[in-house]
Amino acid sequence: MAVRRTRTTQTASHWGVYRVETDRDTGEVVSTSGVPFDPDPSPIQAALPEVVRGRLRIDRPYVREGYLRSGAVSREQRGAEPFVPVSWDAALDLVVDALLAARAAGGNESLYGGSYGWASAGRLHHSPSVLKRFLGLFGGYTDKIGNHSFGAALGVMPYILGRSDVSRLVVPWPEVVANTRLFVMFGGASLKNAQIDSGGAVNHDNAEWFRRARAAGVDVVCVSPYRHDVPDEVAPQWLPIRPNTDVALMLGLAHTLVAEGLVDRGFTHTHCTGYAEFERYLTGDEDGVAKDAGWAARVTGLPASTIEALARRMADTRTLVNTAWAVQRAHHGEQAVWATVALAAMLGQIGLPGGGFSLGHGAMSGIALPCPAGIPRPKLPLGPNPVAVKIPVGQVHELLLRPGETLEHDGRLIRLPPTELIYSAGGNPFHHNLNLNRFVTAWQQPGTVIVHEPWWSPPAKFADIVLPSTTTMERNDIAAAEHSRYWIAMQQVVAPYAQARNDVDIFGELADRLGFGAEYHCGRTEMQWLRYMYDEARATAQDRGFDPPDFDEFWASGSYEFPMLAEPATLLADFRAGQALNTPSGKIELVSEAIRAFGYDDCPPHPTWLEPAEWLGSPRAVRYPLHLLTNQPTHRLHSQLDNSTLSRAAKVSGREAILINAEDAARRDLRGGDVVRVFNDRGAFIAGVRIVGSDTLLPGVAQIPTGAWYDPLEPGVAGTLEKHGNPNVVTSDQGTSRLTQCPAAQTCLVEIERCDTPPPVTAFDLPEVLDAPHVHRE
Numbered sequence: 001m002a003v004r005r006t007r008t009t010q011t012a013s014h015w016g017v018y019r020v021e022t023d024r025d026t027g028e029v030v031s032t033s034g035v036p037f038d039p040d041p042s043p044i045q046a047a048l049p050e051v052v053r054g055r056l057r058i059d060r061p062y063v064r065e066g067y068l069r070s071g072a073v074s075r076e077q078r079g080a081e082p083f084v085p086v087s088w089d090a091a092l093d094l095v096v097d098a099l100l101a102a103r104a105a106g107g108n109e110s111l112y113g114g115s116y117g118w119a120s121a122g123r124l125h126h127s128p129s130v131l132k133r134f135l136g137l138f139g140g141y142t143d144k145i146g147n148h149s150f151g152a153a154l155g156v157m158p159y160i161l162g163r164s165d166v167s168r169l170v171v172p173w174p175e176v177v178a179n180t181r182l183f184v185m186f187g188g189a190s191l192k193n194a195q196i197d198s199g200g201a202v203n204h205d206n207a208e209w210f211r212r213a214r215a216a217g218v219d220v221v222c223v224s225p226y227r228h229d230v231p232d233e234v235a236p237q238w239l240p241i242r243p244n245t246d247v248a249l250m251l252g253l254a255h256t257l258v259a260e261g262l263v264d265r266g267f268t269h270t271h272c273t274g275y276a277e278f279e280r281y282l283t284g285d286e287d288g289v290a291k292d293a294g295w296a297a298r299v300t301g302l303p304a305s306t307i308e309a310l311a312r313r314m315a316d317t318r319t320l321v322n323t324a325w326a327v328q329r330a331h332h333g334e335q336a337v338w339a340t341v342a343l344a345a346m347l348g349q350i351g352l353p354g355g356g357f358s359l360g361h362g363a364m365s366g367i368a369l370p371c372p373a374g375i376p377r378p379k380l381p382l383g384p385n386p387v388a389v390k391i392p393v394g395q396v397h398e399l400l401l402r403p404g405e406t407l408e409h410d411g412r413l414i415r416l417p418p419t420e421l422i423y424s425a426g427g428n429p430f431h432h433n434l435n436l437n438r439f440v441t442a443w444q445q446p447g448t449v450i451v452h453e454p455w456w457s458p459p460a461k462f463a464d465i466v467l468p469s470t471t472t473m474e475r476n477d478i479a480a481a482e483h484s485r486y487w488i489a490m491q492q493v494v495a496p497y498a499q500a501r502n503d504v505d506i507f508g509e510l511a512d513r514l515g516f517g518a519e520y521h522c523g524r525t526e527m528q529w530l531r532y533m534y535d536e537a538r539a540t541a542q543d544r545g546f547d548p549p550d551f552d553e554f555w556a557s558g559s560y561e562f563p564m565l566a567e568p569a570t571l572l573a574d575f576r577a578g579q580a581l582n583t584p585s586g587k588i589e590l591v592s593e594a595i596r597a598f599g600y601d602d603c604p605p606h607p608t609w610l611e612p613a614e615w616l617g618s619p620r621a622v623r624y625p626l627h628l629l630t631n632q633p634t635h636r637l638h639s640q641l642d643n644s645t646l647s648r649a650a651k652v653s654g655r656e657a658i659l660i661n662a663e664d665a666a667r668r669d670l671r672g673g674d675v676v677r678v679f680n681d682r683g684a685f686i687a688g689v690r691i692v693g694s695d696t697l698l699p700g701v702a703q704i705p706t707g708a709w710y711d712p713l714e715p716g717v718a719g720t721l722e723k724h725g726n727p728n729v730v731t732s733d734q735g736t737s738r739l740t741q742c743p744a745a746q747t748c749l750v751e752i753e754r755c756d757t758p759p760p761v762t763a764f765d766l767p768e769v770l771d772a773p774h775v776h777r778e
């Protein structure tokens with residue numbers, strides 16, 4: 001038997017850095033393994049090679065049949081029609097024609113290029129960035145503002161702390177282990193989330209840090225409807241709170257501090273503004289309702305005695321309050337962030353080692369790991385965008401459905417321009433947008449939709465022009481995540497699949513045709529770009545006292561780890577020591593006059609309990625008695641890799657698994673493995689049931705991971721049944737508040753019933769392709 005000759009290359013992904021062995025003769029991927037400096041590689045790593053050469057790869061450019069025949073007038077058929085294969089030349093000509101026609105009709109602001117999405121790791125080939133570079137040089141585009149992850153925090157933090165670097169408002173693990181005695185985690189810090197880092201996780205160390213915290217005697221409290229949001233190893237105290245009521249608990253804790261004389265009045269006096277007014281709200285002097293532990297108990301479902309006991313413990317020891325991003329991804333999510341800061345301020349430990357608050361500890365791999373400050377990242381210059389219009393990420397439907405009207409946002413009115421064309425690369429709008437039945441209609445409004453995708457994923461199936469992109473394994477790049485101390489060389493592993501091209505090259509071809517190729521690619525090849533980006537970042541790193549090797553040495557060695565040059569500073573210690581914050585008062589704003597001036601009843605001037613539009617205490621719960629939480633998936637990244645064996649093995653009866661409490665299941669005569677219809681007024685989807693006890697999930701709560709590929713029974717028809725378990729057909733697209741207008745996915749009530757004859761899943765079928773490549777426009 002012939003001996004297999006292999007070669008090893010290193011690549012990187014959001015879920016880790018890995019070595020890939022390929023067959024020297026066939027080029028096939030033989031195996032993958034983690035790198036030596038990653039103690040605990042993610043199982044997701046193994047999922048990519050399979051799909052890189054999988055059946056669902058897009059082999060060449062395609063155009064929707066109706067678009068090819070009759071252009072924009074066929075827009076309502078988007079998502080429902082077969083595709084026609086075309087040559088690259090023909091496809092690029094169509095894109096150029098569409099761009100020029102759209103710009104002529106509606107100006108540059110009629111091009112929506114906000115294209116939200118995680119795409120793939122790699123600083124050069126990051127598709128939303130190359131799209132922006134391209135559209136900027138084309139004269140500009142309407143962009144997005146904010147993010148899906150922690151958008152409410154991002155929007156409100158500048159008012160509270162004068163800072164918008166939300167993902168840096170985290171007390172790192174070493175400080176927690178050394179100093180924190182009580183770690184109160186609203187929404188926990190699930191280890192499944194720490195597999196990932198935007199731009200490339202490197203060391204998967206969080207499980208080990210939880211163990212060290214346990215060994216150091218840190219007591220952990222998991223405040224969540226779901227017990228396993230904190231790993232069992234740390235034996236957390238579990239407070240199964242009603243979803244979306246965390247603010248009420250925080251206020252109940254704060255009230256207890258007031259009632260028992262435990263507030264650090266020195267700190268609230270010297271470091272905060274507005275405390276007196278906030279206290280009047282807590283005691284009920286403002287609105288007649290004391291936010292005491294008994295009140296909080298009625299809202300949250302937790303015993304008053306537990307709330308009081310927790311408040312006393314918090315005041316008695318070095319306490320860190322952490323709020324997971326999911327908690328602010330809910331109606332009035334700004335309040336959860338503000339109340340977190342207020343509670344920590346009243347405890348008076350902000351700026352002390354291991355005390356105060358964190359946001360999103362462990363939400364991604366690197367966020368709480370030790371990391372030197374000031375690491376620059378190699379970057380592709382995006383260039384200017386001459387169009388100023390920006391749409392909050394969760395409100396793209398408003399842009400598309402209400403052209404010419406306005407949207408309230410952050411004290412201003414955003415004028416919504418008409419949209420002639422959507423250009424999307426590196427995101428899945430049928431995953432990140434909520435209320436998909438309305439969104440499907442919104443998506444059918446513009447005349448043209450262009451999508452770059454490696455796979456026949458939902459956005460590809462809902463495009464007019466589909467251009468096939470390469471995956472990370474088919475190109476060279478550099479990974480450098482915001483929360484990582486590494487630069488990683490990503491070497492091409494396999495040749496591009498079929499006719500797939502790199503996004504950066506597709507835009508290069510388009511720029512050439514449109515006459516700005518030289519400005520776009522600057523005459524650089526892939527490796528020349530990487531060298532250029534590296535050299536720029538290296539020069540900055542050298543200015544900051546680091547000494548990364550030259551490009552050739554870096555590329556040959558595969559990685560560079562930045563050393564810790566100095567002990568990292570404790571979060572907000574400089575502020576504690578007297579340095580003013582960038583707020584009007586220079587202090588933490590427990591009352592914001594700027595926000596008061598906006599007069600928003602959905603975002604009052606201090607942390608406030610406002611009932612969410614939907615929760616277990618609302619009248620709507622009579623009809624839809626289950627609160628649906630949509631958490632991040634364990635076996636994939638959002639919708640990425642849902643087509644892999646790993647993700648598909650975790651489904652129940654072929655559908656995404658929904659977790660239901662045994663009591664709720666019994667009431668509906670449901671058993672594990674049953675297929676159910678999950679529904680409300682906005683829509684319905686099919687899922688597979690997994691039953692857990694009240695020791696795992698609060699009764700009245702159902703939980704389903706996001707990211708099942710959108711699989712409508714009748715594509716393009718609003719309100720049609722979703723067959724595969726994409727929960728965003730039932731989630732609401734109402735913004736968190738007028739302040740930030742962020743997605744509020746976690747605010748959603750549903751009912752569930754058995755579905756005995758569910759339609760088959762077709763999410764992983766190829767679209768219908770006509771073998772008539774010569775259809776011409778009429």
Ligand SMILES: Nc1nc2c(c(=O)[nH]1)N[C@H]1C(S)=C(S)[C@@H](COP(=O)(O)OP(=O)(O)OC[C@H]3O[C@@H](n4cnc5c(=O)[nH]c(N)nc54)[C@H](O)[C@@H]3O)O[C@H]1N2
Pocket residue numbers: 116117118119120125127148149150329425426427428429431432433452453454455457459469470471472503630631632637638639640706727728731745746
């Ligand atoms: N209900 C609910 N919905 C949610 C959330 C929630 O909590 N609840 N969470 C939200 C959050 S926090 C986020 S961040 C969003 C995530 O939303 P997205 O970032 O849009 O989700 P992804 O599945 O990562 O989409 C990336 C897409 O890019 C494609 N892609 C990958 N590499 C490349 C490439 O090199 N080139 C091109 N052209 N395409 C590529 C993938 O195939 C995939 O289709 O979802 C949000 N949606």
Ligand SMILES: Nc1nc2c(c(=O)[nH]1)N[C@H]1C(S)=C(S)[C@@H](COP(=O)(O)OP(=O)(O)OC[C@H]3O[C@@H](n4cnc5c(=O)[nH]c(N)nc54)[C@H](O)[C@@H]3O)O[C@H]1N2
Pocket residue numbers: 148149150186187188190192193194195196223224225226229241242243244245246324325326327330363364629630631632633634635636637638746
């Ligand atoms: N494996 C994997 N990891 C990921 C991702 C992925 O797709 N896959 N996505 C990454 C991204 S983009 C992001 S933004 C982060 C998100 O990080 P998070 O937002 O922290 O993650 P989620 O899984 O959405 O939510 C965490 C938990 O919050 C709890 N929760 C929900 N609503 C409430 C509430 O009202 N109150 C309380 N107390 N708890 C609540 C749920 O039980 C849920 O399990 O994760 C990242 N990590």
Ligand SMILES: [Mo]
Pocket residue numbers: 148149150
């Ligand atoms: Mo996110």
